[in-house]
Amino acid sequence: MRALTVRPGVADSLALVEVPEPEPREGAILVDAVAVGLCGTDWEIVRGGYGEAPSGSDRLIIGHENLGRVAQAPPDSGFAAGDLVVAVVRRPDPAPCPACRVGEWDMCFNGRYTEHGIRGLSGFARPRWRADPDALIRLDPALAETGVLMEPTSIVAKAWEQVDRIGRRAYWEPAVAAVTGAGPVGLLAALLGTQRGLQVHVYDVTTTGPKPDLVAGLGATFHGQSLPDSGVKPDIVLECTGAASAVLDALGSAAGMVCLMGVAPVGAPVPVDVGRLSRDAVLGNHVVFGTVSANRRHFDAAGRALAAADPGWLRELITRRAPLARYGEALRRTPTDVKVVLDL
Amino acid sequence: MRALTVRPGVADSLALVEVPEPEPREGAILVDAVAVGLCGTDWEIVRGGYGEAPSGSDRLIIGHENLGRVAQAPPDSGFAAGDLVVAVVRRPDPAPCPACRVGEWDMCFNGRYTEHGIRGLSGFARPRWRADPDALIRLDPALAETGVLMEPTSIVAKAWEQVDRIGRRAYWEPAVAAVTGAGPVGLLAALLGTQRGLQVHVYDVTTTGPKPDLVAGLGATFHGQSLPDSGVKPDIVLECTGAASAVLDALGSAAGMVCLMGVAPVGAPVPVDVGRLSRDAVLGNHVVFGTVSANRRHFDAAGRALAAADPGWLRELITRRAPLARYGEALRRTPTDVKVVLDL
Numbered sequence A, B: 001m002r003a004l005t006v007r008p009g010v011a012d013s014l015a016l017v018e019v020p021e022p023e024p025r026e027g028a029i030l031v032d033a034v035a036v037g038l039c040g041t042d043w044e045i046v047r048g049g050y051g052e053a054p055s056g057s058d059r060l061i062i063g064h065e066n067l068g069r070v071a072q073a074p075p076d077s078g079f080a081a082g083d084l085v086v087a088v089v090r091r092p093d094p095a096p097c098p099a100c101r102v103g104e105w106d107m108c109f110n111g112r113y114t115e116h117g118i119r120g121l122s123g124f125a126r127p128r129w130r131a132d133p134d135a136l137i138r139l140d141p142a143l144a145e146t147g148v149l150m151e152p153t154s155i156v157a158k159a160w161e162q163v164d165r166i167g168r169r170a171y172w173e174p175a176v177a178a179v180t181g182a183g184p185v186g187l188l189a190a191l192l193g194t195q196r197g198l199q200v201h202v203y204d205v206t207t208t209g210p211k212p213d214l215v216a217g218l219g220a221t222f223h224g225q226s227l228p229d230s231g232v233k234p235d236i237v238l239e240c241t242g243a244a245s246a247v248l249d250a251l252g253s254a255a256g257m258v259c260l261m262g263v264a265p266v267g268a269p270v271p272v273d274v275g276r277l278s279r280d281a282v283l284g285n286h287v288v289f290g291t292v293s294a295n296r297r298h299f300d301a302a303g304r305a306l307a308a309a310d311p312g313w314l315r316e317l318i319t320r321r322a323p324l325a326r327y328g329e330a331l332r333r334t335p336t337d338v339k340v341v342l343d344l
Helices: A040-046 A147-167 A184-195 A211-217 A244-251 A274-283 A296-308 A311-317 A324-331 B040-046 B147-167 B184-195 B211-217 B244-251 B274-283 B296-308 B311-317 B324-331
Strands: A002-006 A015-018 A029-038 A065-072 A084-087 A114-116 A128-131 A136-138 A176-180 A199-203 A221-223 A236-239 A257-260 A270-272 A287-290 A318-323 A339-343 B002-006 B015-018 B029-038 B065-072 B084-087 B114-116 B128-131 B136-138 B176-180 B199-203 B221-223 B236-239 B257-260 B270-272 B287-290 B318-323 B339-343
Touching (some): A015 A324, A029 A084, A040 A324, A065 A147, A147 A236, A147 A257, A147 A296, A147 A339, A176 A184, A176 A244, A211 A311, A244 B274, A257 B274, A274 B244, A274 B257, B002 B324, B015 B324, B029 B084, B065 B128, B084 B128, B176 B184, B184 B236, B211 B221, B211 B311, B244 B270, B318 B324
Parallel strands (some): A176 A199, A236 A257, B257 B287, B318 B339
Antiparallel strands (some): A029 A128, B029 B065, B084 B136
16 A cells, blocks of 8 residues: 655655555554645655654654544454544653653653654554554544544644643633634634633734634634734633744733644744743733643543534635645645645 | 831832821731831832832832731630731732632732732831731741741742642642742742752852852752753742843743742843744643732741741841841842841
């Protein structure tokens, strides 16, 4: 079978190459791939800026946002042929750190985690893959078209869980959330914000294409200007771009909580009044936290969030689909793309 | 009776002036003042940079770090003459915000809180004052000399409580804490860190005077160099200086949690690679939070921490004492001062 692979660290090494069938040691359950979503991490891997092949291999099968259907499962596995499933992306090292040992590999302390399609484990851009039951989530069959959004939704489900858990440190009743960036992560963060009954504002520089309508479809407010220019005073900011200006706008917003989710390339230093930011954080009891990856708890929460969402809205979030063979076309980004998906 | 007062906003207006006896509306319990501690906020008020007189008055009685002994208390008040007591500093507005309503006036949302000796309420640098029972904490009689450290200890008790509460968001077992700044707040933060069984490192530019010995007296390690230069990899940083360089060192330390407690004057912008800081926070799941003031829960925790501390160490933290009349001398800071106290 053919899989989409790169030679990690080598730009323009992306190629469909013949790979062996998944080996039983990859997991007890054999899955027919349905789709793979593409995200910023994939582009960074394709550019040669990130990624690590499995031990003993010089190529990495890419694709971590996944969706599949069980082809074969052992009778006692809890899964059956035909189940719509998604695999978790990050896995603990065989010698797990204490966080990984309790299933919180997203908070890994020793840095020896692996990630399908990113770091040390084969990805899902291939016709068939395997997973163990503890790494597999069964989805509502109604998500056959949009379940590929599970992985990015798990990221925002973790962010919102962390907002809740950190918020329990003291009395706090947020009403207004700002989301900077209307890419898939920002829009899914806005979806989960509206599902919690918050008044949500979404900020993006791209005002053409489907983003404004997708925001409006949630009952949220789209802004083509910056957070400070909008005059909105949020209780929470979810920063989904990683751009220095957006990060500084979030930190300067007087929001009680700022969640950083965006990862941008390391940039050039910009002038910052650190004394003022620090003073405002102290006098306002502000919290800023970063969040990455997701564990099984967050995938479960993501499944519930997607099942509760408007199916039409989820379909519109996927702005382009292409078969695996047309991966080159899928990877050419346009400013109005939201989520681009490869069909297997 | 004479009280130490300023005309808020007017530098060099500090003066001992005749004031009336405390009025019954200030509280049911009459307290003979024992001592008042001086801190950075007092210096800022004396310089005219901060402070607000009670409504209808043009002078503010300063002094918020307090210690007193009950002179008269109603029989049903829970207090009796002779009790060693400390008053909480921040109080809710008569129309409290939801946080103030549950006693968390330290997290006040509407900004209409008042603070004794700082903002809208008379301070404690006077021979007698009054307080209501709900604003008064009874201390272990053994703290007659050092109980004036309660208010700064309440600040660090809140910081450590917030470290714990935020830390509950996921598996986390910190072992090493770094404290930047060996002033009273830094040293008391180090005390509470060692009481929790952490390995504590304390950083200060002043390597002469009592600070290194005070740190060693806790079983902690003193560093006359910066956090990155020391090579220590802390799980938690408690930043107690507010200096931009120390804040940036804390944020760049890879610690899972950074607590900001220092308030420095708003400074000049410095070049910062915001992209790198943000990326590190995201990929490391880091939390940064600011903390200010304290509520009754934190004063109670401070009382327990001081009662459990080595009495000799606490006495050495108070490096100078002066009677109220010699306030001018008390307010002249030297680089080796830790805590300076006015005796009433």
